[in-house]
Amino acid sequence: MAHQQAQHQNKLKLYSYWRSSCSCRIRIALNLKRLDYEYIPVNLLKGEQFSPEFQKLNPIGYVPVLVDGDVVISDSLAIFLYLEEKYPEIPLLPSDLAKKALNIQAANIVCSSIQPLQNLAVLKYIEEKVSPDEKVPWVKFHIEKGFGAVEKLLKDHAGKYATGDEVAMADAFLAPQIHAGIKRFNVEMSKFPLLIRLNEAYSELPEFLKAMPENQPDAPSA
Ligand SMILES: N[C@@H](CCC(=O)N[C@@H](CS)C(=O)NCC(=O)O)C(=O)O
Incomplete structure (x- = not known):
């Protein structure tokens, strides 16, 4: 039980919007790397990216944001490179x-x-x-x-x-x-x-x- 909870707490969280192409890049990378994640929707049309809570995660108010435990990363390129280094088992960048x-x-x-x-x-x-x-x-x-x-x-x-x-x-x-x-x-x-x-x-x-x-x-x- 304690183990399950620890796993749950460690689950990656992705702040995303369905139509966001920047979020989609990371959804693809997570799927290719077989990483399970919690999907947290941020409704850009309703302006949820400007809420104080979201801006604490990403002051510029854009999705995607990835939360991995204490680590918060808010740019698809940075997120991608982070995932690539942290989870190299299924590589998405060639070594050449x-x-x-x-x-x-x-x-x-x-x-x-x-x-x-x-x-x-x-x-x-x-x-x-x-x-x-x-x-x-x-x-x-x-x-x-x-x-x-x-x-x-x-x-x-x-x-x-x-x-x-x-x-x-x-x-x-x-x-x-x-x-x-x-x-x-x-x-x-x-x-x-x-x-x-x-x-x-x-x-x-x-x-x-x-x-x-x-x-x-x-x-x-x-
Ligand atoms: N360089 C950032 C750009 C992020 C970005 O522009 N996200 C768009 C959705 S694809 C957004 O959140 N737009 C909200 C807005 O314009 O208010 C990245 O690659 O993650």
Whole structure:
């Protein structure tokens, strides 16, 4: 009993929002690494990210946040690297240095050069301060620019997955961004044949499917 309780107290906690692509990256990584976790929903549309309790965990008010005992980490890249070092049994970064760098580069195109430009706060700002009509063209422009770069970056390296025949970090970051591009922002994907192919490969992996927005406990029921 005491052992069970200790296990329960040590269970990883993920503060997440169903549609958040940044949270989805970590849901995928946790599933691939076979790590059980408690899902704690933060409703971004209701502004729960601005509550004082949540801001104690992440002062900038974004999900995901991972809590591992006393350790609180609040950025998907940092969380990913933490999980990779703490739970190396199922590695998601190749040991080959060049391949590792390629993974980080592809992941970081998503992290730094696509997602921040489609974030809720940015879209709200454009809608209110620029024009509601500018929101969709803005998002599409930046997603397509990033997708074009990823296609070029990976074209000589991709195998079944983004950087070879093993699922790796780049896949965990790309899958939610491709999903958002298709389902949320209606991006014209025919320009990105590699990403279409990768998306098909991801749709066959239970670890990815389980992590997708529509399969989260806080997703609105269909
Ligand atoms: N660099 C951060 C970005 C996190 C982020 O932007 N999260 C979004 C959801 S994907 C969010 O919480 N947005 C809330 C808001 O804009 O108020 C990460 O990779 O975790």
